[in-house]
Amino acid sequence: MATPVESAPTKQRILDSTAAQFMRHGYTGTGLKQIVAAANAPFGSLYHHFPGGKQALGVEVIHRSGAMYGDLVMSVFDAAPDLLTGVHDCFEGAAAVLVATDYADACPIETVALEVASSNEPLRVATAEVFESWIVSASARFRAAGLDDSTARELAIAFISLLEGAFILCRASRTTEALEAAGRTAAVVVEAALRDAGVS
């Protein structure tokens, strides 16, 4: 995803290149020239595939990257033997990716989300839709473990907040301390909720 594949179709290379740049430099910090250069695509192709310009490209990248990242996290839960291990693995895996990419690849949309929240309504809505879909997906996992609806949703929001917040601290400090602390905290909270529900 980060490195565009030479053989892939132009439109996909542009999407991949844009997603990679959004993570590192945000929306306003990413120029269309850089996007096509990194994608090895001609400038004209960008406006052929995305007649709506930068904003339309942004909306599509947010939805696409958001769905991919959501699937990635859910696959970590799938691979784990139980919910608590899954929560732990998410934070550990995120820390590993962060270190492997020199603290560049965290959440694919959080930087853009903050940038556009007060200045670009279509993009703000796109990020909101992605976050809501993540909350719904995570809630389903918590419900499947035996928690009631409102507790599951609250835990899902706390889980995502801890992850996103820890990403900020980790990328700023260039350490994984925050993800480790947030991961342990998330585990504590989930464990407590399971105990309260009499499931564990």
Next chain:
Amino acid sequence: MATPVESAPTKQRILDSTAAQFMRHGYTGTGLKQIVAAANAPFGSLYHHFPGGKQALGVEVIHRSGAMYGDLVMSVFDAAPDLLTGVHDCFEGAAAVLVATDYADACPIETVALEVASSNEPLRVATAEVFESWIVSASARFRAAGLDDSTARELAIAFISLLEGAFILCRASRTTEALEAAGRTAAVVVEAALRDAGVS
């Protein structure tokens, strides 16, 4: 802080104006022309007071806004009768500010922190210094409540991560649900830590 005072010195008006714009539009999204326009200052004054240009201005704004916000949060803890109430009040107060400012004023540096983490080393270092100072301040509060050093630091990081992460979700969705959920989660974690330490 958000609205520059007409009578304040030019340099301070520029700093205030910049801080306000950074929250809403981020670092790259904020132009120097907009800054001086909003500050009612001549363009030349900007480079008189900040010979280092936009980057130097950014570093000073990050440190200044970071210190002010840290003091604000600490004053909430001071006003609360106990630690648990203080934690709760922080999230509730943050939600109130968010609603009052049409979901614009959250953390003054998180947007900038994500934008510059992989592209501007001096600014990245500045944000890291601010976050570390917050962690140290919050840790002191938790230690004062009877928790040991490592637990206090871990709780401080979790507290800040929950707050920053919830800000992202709230600004994207234009609701306060995430801050409410994160606030309850933070309270649960702190309460559990106090119980484990036999303090509560």
Next chain:
DNA sequence: GGGCGACTAGATAGATCGCTCTAGCGGTAA
């Protein structure tokens, strides 16, 4: 083979970017 649509390719427009430059104002000290 001829025509057509999808796509490539890049020059270019108009606006805005960060930044530099010179000129001038107003208060203070010699």
Next chain:
DNA sequence: TTACCGCTAGAGCGATCTATCTAGTCGCCC
């Protein structure tokens, strides 16, 4: 008064931004 200095004031530079425009290339179907 004259010289100086902190600061105001804004014109203007080269670069870069998003977006548009025309021209050319490719494969596919009739």
